[in-house]
Amino acid sequence: MSTVPAPAAPTANPSAVTSAPQMADAQNAAQSGNGDLAPVSWDSEIQLVSSLAKLQELERKIHELRAILPQGLLEPLVPISNPDKATADNTISSSPHHLLSDLNQTARARIADIEQFQSMWRGPELKPVWAHVESRISESNGQLLQSSGMWEKDYDELREELLKEEKEKEEQRLREEEDIERVKAQSTEGQWQAVLDGFIQRDIPGVRVIKGHDQMEIAVALTRAGIFFLIHGSSEPDETEPDETAMPDWQISSKVAPGKSRTKLEDAILGCLGSRPRKWDLAFLLVR
Structure with a gap:
């Protein structure tokens, strides 16, 4: 030394x-x-x-x-x-x-x-x-x-250890906050319907929202880009989640015309949306 x-x-x-x-x-x-x-x-x-x-x-x-x-x-x-x-x-x-x-x-x-x-x-x-x-x-x-x-x-190594500990504490805090929000959302009847209605009322230019036949299915069309997405709430909660915080996840897929394939833009958007956190949170998906 x-x-x-x-x-x-x-x-x-x-x-x-x-x-x-x-x-x-x-x-x-x-x-x-x-x-x-x-x-x-x-x-x-x-x-x-x-x-x-x-x-x-x-x-x-x-x-x-x-x-x-x-x-x-x-x-x-x-x-x-x-x-x-x-x-x-x-x-x-x-x-x-x-x-x-x-x-x-x-x-x-x-x-x-x-x-x-x-x-x-x-x-x-x-x-x-x-x-x-x-x-x-x-x-x-x-x-x-x-x-x-x-x-x-070696204070550089010690700093890395402290930063790692702080990151783990912050991740734990965020998980606990999310669990609380999930329990609250689960206990609030019709909350996702209110989120959807609020999103439709915003009337965002170039975005068209259509409710599907299934009460937990939504179609979102990006008219200017010619892209059409389906958002569907899974009927069964994720088995990996604790029972007390179990909520249906919102899955996203794209719908293309017969004989056509998805574009790179659609694949990129689907990949981004599929990797998002809080898949149970419709407001996180639509509003944020």
Whole structure:
């Protein structure tokens, strides 16, 4: 594990960054002195871990930049002095003119690396991080925040884990909300009829809605595109769904004239509609 660079090394423990009550006042003062800093919630664990991951990435690039002098600039000379180290990307120059061109190209590439690093260091994403680190160092009377001088965790991996956990929690929350809505829809008699009547009353230009003979069948014609869809509510609920939230799914198919086949546009629309969530929700299909 590599050492932390000298500029304002952050703490290895995210929870320690938010432990001091006066931290918020110091951070607000730092932000008020620099109006271009966006407000940042340092009580958020994902914000702390993301900031530490950015600092680790900066350190990694610092070690890469240290190799520029002299190795990085002299790469074109390596296969000349040691032919065994020649590669497809770094071959032996065929002439002094080509060697000079290779050296110039290598120098420009290394300068671009330095400029990219400077842009990242001074970029808007890191400005609030530097302000927060400076306020914490000020609170500790100039003492560095990471006593070991080493990174004790891979914060990029930790950030990915936290993002995955947040995504799973959000998906669970959405599933629970959908279950509640399904139960409510199931207990409301004639709700889908009201949704259909409301959709017909909108009288959308180029869209014609026809009720079928089956009470749970609807025909929707996109007159300008010449496309005709059938929407049919399945009589049996999906067996994979829990009984308490079971609702008929609304299936979509297209109707084409005899002797004709579906167009690519129709196939694309059917594919999109078929992959939609909330197949039980007619309002989600028609209105949204």
